[in-house]
Amino acid sequence: MRLYLTALNPTDSVLDGFLPAAARLGLPVTVLTDQPSAWPASPAQRSGAEVAGADVRDVRGVLDAVYRRRGRPADRGERPVALLSNSDHLQTPTALAAEYLGLPGKDWRAALRSKDKRLTRRTVADAGLDRVAAVALGPEDPPELAGTVPFPAVVKPREGVASEDVYLVDGVAELRRRVAEIRARRPGQGLLVEEYLTGDLHTLETLGDGETIAVLGGWRTSLGPPPTFTEEALDWAPDLPAPVLAQVLAQLDALGVGFGACHTEFVVADGRARLVEVNYRLIGDRVDLVMAELLDLPLFAHVIRIHAGDPLPPLPDPVRLARHARVEWVCADRSGTLVAAPGPVDATGPAGVLLGSRPLRTVGVTAPLTGTNRDYLAALHGIGPDPATVRDALRDFRAAHRWKIE
Incomplete structure (x- = not known):
């Protein structure tokens, strides 16, 4: 039995949390990542886990990596006991891969609704629980498209994390400026403009x-x-x-x-x-x-x-x-x-x-x-x-x- 964990860059949650916990449980671990060279070279620094390169943002890349490892002569017959991720960016492909492999996991729809902030707003509103004024901007949409959102407002990446490129704006001119700044750093990034929630x-x-x-x-x-x-x-x-x-x-x-x-x-x-x-x-x-x-x-x-x-x-x-x-x-x-x-x-x-x-x-x-x-x-x-x-x-x-x- 083997635990597969999808990740991007190494984090304390994985290095100091999940990997030592898996070692204490007696589970061998393979970390699948698109940044294998960023991970500690010493097995002791990763609690004995192995690190393998994979296109972890794509469910097919995750599945290919799992089957590739299971295809090794020494590992034939070894089955995955779990597949999980602690990365915001990887919840949906990891959930899809776990479902494909017949492993317990998150509903990929719930993972997508949580990651995509516009889907979060729409889902909660459709359930009649709360309605937040919000407008999604595609990469080419003018900021004025969000004119129905009251100011002060918040502009942020539609699928962002860590408060990166999240700004409070108090008018159309500032909204235009912030949108231009974000797009310069994140070409092609979808944005969300929504009302500022006080409290x-x-x-x-x-x-x-x-x-x-x-x-x-x-x-x-x-x-x-x-x-x-x-x-x-x-x-x-x-x-x-x-x-x-x-x-x-x-x-x-x-x-x-x-x-x-x-x-x-x-x-x-x-x-x-x-x-x-x-x-x-x-x-x-x-x-x-x-x-x-x-x-x-x-x-x-x-x-x-x-x-x-x-x-x-x-x-x-x-x-x-x-x-x-x-x-x-x-x-x-x-x-x-x-x-x-x-x-x-x-x-x-x-x-x-x-x-x-x-x-x-x-x-x-x-x-x-x-x-x-x-x-x-x-x-x-x-x-x-x-x-x-x-x-x-x-x-x-x-x-x-x-x-x-x-």
Whole structure:
């Protein structure tokens, strides 16, 4: 039995989460990727997993890679036990490949509805759950086509991730400018212009086996200043009002989301929950790893087992958890080269707060300022007894380290 995992570039979720979890489960792993040279050369750095090149954006490329490996003389008869991905971009082809191979997996339609933000809006509206003013722009469509959307509005790639090229615009002139900028960077990219949703920004983290969906918890998100939407910090906030939680779950159900992990972003205003986007995978930027530690849960192993056909396991009630967590990101404030930064750090602060820092950019790397999570230099986290204690300990921990860009 073998686990196949489709991926693009290496991520902490895969290297520090899924691959060690698979090794602990005794499952051999093949990572299928279109960027094999970007992955660590040492098997020890990838928990013994092998890496194979494949056109993972195409279901046929995924199937060809699986059958090619199964065709090796030493591996004939070895069957895949699961096929999964933690990449936003690869959910649909991976779901199609899993279905073709007769493996448990996500409904490819739900994966497509979640990835394509216009389909997300249309599906939720057709279900009578919420209607967000939104207009899709093709590569040649003039920005004025979105004239029915009220300002302020948000313009973003129709299938984007990580808040890349997402901007708040306050009028037609600014909309034209931002559309031109995005198209210069992303030729042929479809865009979405939609009304700006006001309210407190939250996440909901769920895990399902196709029959039952469980709430793992959620976070309250703090953003940087507009016009971009860079996430600066997350605070553990699983205790949502019951009507709000019911609204979010109803919208996920309309999309068909219910298998494996899902990370949903939404705003709450006046008791109304409105989706921002649905990422049909675990939350990223190391928050999944923090959440697993916070909940004392083999989260990545649970995801693997569900994709292997196991039912949803018993899970802790996140609301009853007597601990708090906060994640902060150190963000670049300018373009340039990172010349100084700490490596991985773990420490224990006052009141037993567990503190950690993990680099997200390597010293010596030169990068532009993007206004997205591509600007992250490091992820910091604290886990402790209550919000105030964690926040204070994390503030002091952050002040004790230095990041420098020249």
